[in-house]
Amino acid sequence: MALITNRSFIDSRAYDGFRKCIQNDFNECYIVDTKSDVRLNPKIAGTTHNVFGIQTGVAIMLLVKKEMQEGECKIKYVSMEDDWRKEIKLDWLRNHKLGNISFENINPDKKNNWINLSDNDFEELIPTIDKDVKSGNSKNSLFQLFSSGIKSQRDEWVYDNSKDALENKVKFMIDVYSKTLSDEKYEEKNSIKWDSDLNKYLDRGIDKNFSENKILKALYRPFTHQYFYFDKHFNGRTYQWFEIFNSTDFNEYIIIPGLSSPKDFFLLSSSLIIDLNCLPAGCQCIPLYRYSKKGERIENITNWGLEQFRTNYKDKKITKEEIFHYTYAVLHNPAYRKKYELNLKRDFPRIPFYKDFWQWSKWGKKLMELHINYETVKPYSLKENTFKTKAEAAKQKKLFPVIKEPQSLYALQPKIKVKLKADKDNGIIELDELTYLSGVPAEAWEYKLGNRSALEWILDQYKEKKPSDPTIAEKFNTYRFADYKTQVIDLLKRVCTVSVETMKIIKEMDS
Secondary structure, eight states, rough: EEEEEGGGTTOOOOGGGHHHHHHHOOOOOEEEEEETTTTOOOOOOOHSSSTTSSSSOOEEEEEOSSSOSSSSOOEEEEEEEEOOOOHHHHHHHHHHHHHHHHEEEEOOOOOOOOOOOSSSGGGGSSSSOOTGGGGGGSSSSSSSEEEEEEBBBBBHEEEEEEOOHHHHHHHHHHHHHHHHOTTOTTTTTTGGGHHHHHHEEEEEEEEOOOGGGHHHHHHHTEEEEEEEEOOTTSSSSSSTHHHOOTTTTTEEEEEEEEEEEEEEOOOOOEESEEBGSTTTTTTEEEESSEETTOEEEEEEEEEHHHHHHHHHHTTTOOOOHHHHHHHHHHHHOOOHHHHHHHHHHTTTEEEOSSOHHEEEHHHHHHHHHHHHHTTSOOOOOOOEEEEESSHHHHHTTTTTTOOOOOOGGGGGOOOOEEEEEETTTEEEEEEEEEEEEEEEOOOHHOOEETEEEHHHHHHHHHHHOOOOHHHHHHHOOOOOGGGGGHHHHHHHHHHHHHHHHHHHHHHHTTT
16 A cells, blocks of 8 residues: 655654554555655745645655564655755655665654654653543642633634724624524624534524623733633633633643644743633643632642652642742753653653752742733833834934935825834844834843744734634724834833843753
8 A cells, every 4th residue: 555645644643543553454664754844844845845845744655464464563764854855855756666765664662653752761750731631530640630722713703902892893793693593594694703613502592692701811822912702602612711710810821832733842821811822733721720610729730749749859848839830940941841852742741850949949930920920020121213204214224225215205194014023133123114122132032932032922913914804804903003002112122021031040940
């Protein structure tokens, strides 16, 4: 049997069951990995490097099944260089017969991983969470409950930078839903975003009314909150959020990437509701507390986990909150991330016992305070440069091209073009054609969440973008950067402080 498919089956955690089936059902397996997955390597392009000119990585797999099983499946693997252009890859395939290829023999590990096998003590560390935690049956893990971020399935309807704008959208959505409930043939039914869940609620005859109390702040992307309408009937997948969030109580969450994330491991913390795509490729949220059906607050760190720490450090004064902070610090440690890099791409983190528990807990608390309170920390002293006209701005900002039009053209004050660009080499953030911030220290760009620095996440989120939903585009497209310019400048200054202070702590860990 010969197949040409997406290459994800080779190393994705989601395909560990598939790999196990191959091992059980076939005698021989030959794999030619042409690589070139643009999502994993943004430095290449599908049109120039991929054998099919697409963005998805491609692999060739040949499977042999014999009448009699002869021992374990023999897995043979060869890969091309990721940066080879597609002409070279096609030429390689043209000139290599199967019998002449120098395949690597693969010996799967116990979790059915075929490549990028790690050789370390990861399995001996304390598990943070496991597959049984959601059902509440697991005792031998550090945390009892966790949840994916909320998957609203209609972001443009239930999120907004403006509380008033969100209220108008939600009221419109509820009005259309209610009219459809009384008349299934209501002609404006499709003016809102429907999904299978909302249709089920409609079939069950569930009435809906607007409630201002359901408008809350949510962490939509790193260091960027939006107003959010928290309602299980309009939020698609809420997962465990009604068990780990209480609007009248304070809680803290450690946010880690989803297991399908192709990026290097990183994390964040928040006290707000968290969107599924707050971190690229989805995220998992580990709370300090969870709540009973009666609203009672329960510590989410297990008694088993507490006992592991107290026993190891021979210290009965250690509390669950201090373990929470310790965990947050350890997961920021560059040495930890480097040592367990491959493990963190496939499994939930596990926690080692470092020598000085109290120092690590102290670092974790400081990091968490910075990341949760990013909107109230002291602003960094960035210089704000503002000009009256675009011509004046272009003349004085030597790093930007000079505008050639005569200044008289600007007397009518045309629309100022939004830029929101970062010039890392010169320590500059260009907001629009008239305003830029200078004096951004180099270490501020070093604090990254994925491929972007914290500052770049903010710039991306405040750009003016055309809504994809036609009704939103027609009736509710009210966002203009100019209305939030002062707010964004303040936010950038504060997150610059967060970035610099975060890097100071991380460098202390690494010293």
